[in-house]
Amino acid sequence: MNEQVPEAMRWSTENCTISRTMRILGDKWTFHVLREIFVGVRRFEDIRARAELPRQVLTERLAALIERGIIRRHPYRLPGQRERYEYRLTQAGLDLYPVLVALIQWGDQYLPLDDGPPIVPQHRGCGEEVSVVLQCAAGHEPTPREVAIRPGPGAQPRALAG
Amino acid sequence: MNEQVPEAMRWSTENCTISRTMRILGDKWTFHVLREIFVGVRRFEDIRARAELPRQVLTERLAALIERGIIRRHPYRLPGQRERYEYRLTQAGLDLYPVLVALIQWGDQYLPLDDGPPIVPQHRGCGEEVSVVLQCAAGHEPTPREVAIRPGPGAQPRALAG
């Protein structure tokens, strides 16, 4: 029980926000599917062809995203064809934009391509590039080193702690 | 070739920034491991115990993160014990803070707990809570609906397009 033990070891990860979020988003394909919908590719066959994932996996991921309220099915009908469905973002889905933009931003910085970025988040209003910035409630913009992740009011002590 | 085909279908996903980033971060465990290191849990056995992942998977993930330059091994020695290693974030790792904070922020909004958030990103300087905001190069703070993901200079046309 010396102070070498990090303080975080005393807290459970059971209800951790990152765990609970990753249970929904944290697999190889979900972000690929979301990317397609974000860039405007909304139909099953188009998503499958562009993201190159097995149909079965796509079926399963779409169902999971619908169940979690991130996308919804929306009926559409091309002239001379029967009704089908496309997949659109709900508000919860749209609110994943900061996550997506943060990923793109990191990738552009640490895995750059010779030709420049293949995709760019853009402000529809003014056409300028969009990025994410860290901001604290007092209005500062801390660097990563100035940020710490601390236990909050919902933190639960860990069994076997210490 | 009617205009029902989304514009994005014309572009390849092969070099997509999200794909390339997800090849590194996009699996069930990587973010859990990073979370531990972010909150200050740096030693193999501590990470394994708190994140509850199989040792073999932890070994493999740590090696991958080191290879991608996101963490590094750092020797340490407790009094009366032999030298061991702990894992620390590199600058590239620290720069994942916006991704992590964006995930926490989304989770707190859409998967809230009765007791409040279990973890809170905090500005070390002033103690206030840290969040991420979307910001365009002209200084606007667009809502998700005002953001669009567009092909950039490195976009490649898709074979079989149309």
Add this chain to the structure above:
DNA sequence: TGGCTGAGTCTGTCAAGCAGACTTATGCTC
């Protein structure tokens, strides 16, 4: 010398991903 501990490695089982073929529903053309 023998035991303890952190940090792995090994082994066998089982779930998930995968490619590719098959199915289903509907509307169109002839």
Add this chain to the structure above:
DNA sequence: GAGCATAAGTCTGCTTGACAGACTCAGCCA
């Protein structure tokens, strides 16, 4: 109305990865 085209799935068998639990290895200490 028969047959064809198409989007959106299901089905099948193979392969890969996750997993729990046991084993190993190196250095320190009693």
